Amino acid sequence: xxxxxxxxxxxxxxxxxxxxxxxxxxxxxxxxxxxxxxxxxxxxxxxxxxxxxxxxxxxxxxxxxxxxxxxxxxxxxxxxxxxxxxxxxxxxxxxxxxxxxxxxxxxxxxxxxxxxxxxxxxxxxxxxxxxxxxxxxxxxxxxxxxxxxxxxxxxxxxxxxxxxxxxxxxxxxxxxxxxxxxxxxxxxxxxxxxxxxxxxxxxxxxxxxxxxxxxxxxxxxxxxxxxxxx
Amino acid sequence: xxxxxxxxxxxxxxxxxxxxxxxxxxxxxxxxxxxxxxxxxxxxxxxxxxxxxxxxxxxxxxxxxxxxxxxxxxxxxxxxxxxxxxxxxxxxxxxxxxxxxxxxxxxxxxxxxxxxxxxxxxxxxxxxxxxxxxxxxxxxxxxxxxxxxxxxxxxxxxxxxxxxxxxxxxxxxxxxxxxxxxxxxxxxxxxxxxxxxxxxxxxxxxxxxxxxxxxxxxxxxxxxxxxxxx
Numbered sequence: 001x002x003x004x005x006x007x008x009x010x011x012x013x014x015x016x017x018x019x020x021x022x023x024x025x026x027x028x029x030x031x032x033x034x035x036x037x038x039x040x041x042x043x044x045x046x047x048x049x050x051x052x053x054x055x056x057x058x059x060x061x062x063x064x065x066x067x068x069x070x071x072x073x074x075x076x077x078x079x080x081x082x083x084x085x086x087x088x089x090x091x092x093x094x095x096x097x098x099x100x101x102x103x104x105x106x107x108x109x110x111x112x113x114x115x116x117x118x119x120x121x122x123x124x125x126x127x128x129x130x131x132x133x134x135x136x137x138x139x140x141x142x143x144x145x146x147x148x149x150x151x152x153x154x155x156x157x158x159x160x161x162x163x164x165x166x167x168x169x170x171x172x173x174x175x176x177x178x179x180x181x182x183x184x185x186x187x188x189x190x191x192x193x194x195x196x197x198x199x200x201x202x203x204x205x206x207x208x209x210x211x212x213x214x215x216x217x218x219x220x221x222x223x224x225x226x227x228x229x230x
Numbered sequence: 231x232x233x234x235x236x237x238x239x240x241x242x243x244x245x246x247x248x249x250x251x252x253x254x255x256x257x258x259x260x261x262x263x264x265x266x267x268x269x270x271x272x273x274x275x276x277x278x279x280x281x282x283x284x285x286x287x288x289x290x291x292x293x294x295x296x297x298x299x300x301x302x303x304x305x306x307x308x309x310x311x312x313x314x315x316x317x318x319x320x321x322x323x324x325x326x327x328x329x330x331x332x333x334x335x336x337x338x339x340x341x342x343x344x345x346x347x348x349x350x351x352x353x354x355x356x357x358x359x360x361x362x363x364x365x366x367x368x369x370x371x372x373x374x375x376x377x378x379x380x381x382x383x384x385x386x387x388x389x390x391x392x393x394x395x396x397x398x399x400x401x402x403x404x405x406x407x408x409x410x411x412x413x414x415x416x417x418x419x420x421x422x423x424x425x426x427x428x429x430x431x432x433x434x435x436x437x438x439x440x441x442x443x444x445x446x447x448x449x450x451x452x453x454x455x456x457x458x459x460x
Contacts, residue, residue: 086320087318087319088317088318088319088320088321089317089318090316090317090318090319090320090321090322090323090404090405091318091320091323091324092320092399093320093321093324093396093400093403093404093405093411094320094321094323094327096392096395096396096398096399097324097327097392097393097396098392099392099395100391100392100394100395101392104391104392161330161334162326162327162328162329162331162334163327164330165326165329165330166323166326169322169323169326170323175319175320175323181323
């Protein structure tokens with residue numbers, strides 16, 4: 001049995017964007033798995049398993065795989081599928097690019113938008129830790145950062161322009177079927193959906209259409225967790 | 231016979247990054263072609279051919295194809311090859327992304343670095359036009375813009391980080407062999423090579439190693455034009 005170490009929030013809030021990539025990939029491949037959770041301050045689910053302290057971690061037999069990108073390559077190699085996780089080698093190159101680009105360029109835009117909401121979805125005893133570490137990163141209070149969020153949507157939209165060029169050619173970044181390139185970007189929107197009612201995309205944006213197609217494809221998985229609908 | 235409308239500079243300086251994409255693609259496919267040139271102010275090579283006023287334009291029989299991206303897709307469809315211009319559909323998606331991303335993100339960093347050198351490689355009677363239009367875009371004189379170029383190399387290097395993630399997996403962005411994804415980024419470095427002695431990459435940067443591999447592969451084509459070696 002595959003075991004996945006996810007990141008746990010309040011109730012059924014599961015919003016780690018890195019863990020979402022892996023959960024979408026597991027669903028893509030139709031694999032069953034058992035889940036346990038770490039949190040910001042409680043890493044006991046990884047005791048005796050790995051010195052790694054961040055979700056996701058995938059465990060299968062004697063294999064302990066950390067880092068969502070390594071997990072994706074491991075799953076692609078270990079579980080051949082009719083519709084593979086990466087449509088072809090070109091998609092592995094594109095996804096490797098996105099794996100480096102999305103956290104570097106998009107996460108810093110999204111964090112100030114939603115951090116003020118994220119904090120309400122984590123365990124009460126961890127909120128002080130979250131506020132302290134995120135405010136240090138943002139250089140201002142979570143509340144001050146959120147004042148700027150409507151302006152940040154323009155910045156986000158500009159950075160998404162190359163995605164629209166790809167989506168003008170095919171319904172998913174991976175082609176006719178969704179694949180890991182979609183899960184890297186989709187996980188960003190699951191981080192938002194799981195924490196914040198803020199809607200950073202215009203309804204007519206082709207990226208919003210793609211998001212709806214992707215969420216629809218994985219609605220059972222997504223709706224089993226807490227979040228906001230839009 | 232294929233006809234290519236390129237952009238002409240002084241002597242054998244040919245530095246249009248969009249035209250270089252097409253010339254690399256033509257060389258990739260081993261196709262012969264005749265070349266004519268437009269310049270900033272002289273579009274006579276396109277008279278009676280197209281209302282389009284920018285290089286490259288590709289003409290084959292009754293087909294007149296404008297826009298380097300459309301030309302690439304046209305060549306990919308028209309000239310099947312053992313080593314195709316795009317290794318697979320995933321590479322078409324990745325290249326579509328880069329086609330939108332490189333001019334949007336990298337060109338505005340490169341222009342201020344090299345514009346002060348570019349102007350010396352264009353026809354004397356067009357230099358006033360170039361200075362006026364580029365200084366309007368830059369918001370300062372070409373000379374002032376260049377004062378900032380060493381600082382801009384750090385900005386460039388940060389934006390190239392996702393390229394390094396791809397190049398950690400394969401020698402070219404397209405995989406084991408170069409392809410159109412490489413030509414989109416490579417053309418940027420041919421714009422620099424054809425105009426400026428400024429070297430924006432550190433020698434140990436994996437992107438510099440990739441650039442050397444690509445330039446070496448197309449050295450006959452590149453060395454037939456004027457430029458700087460580094």
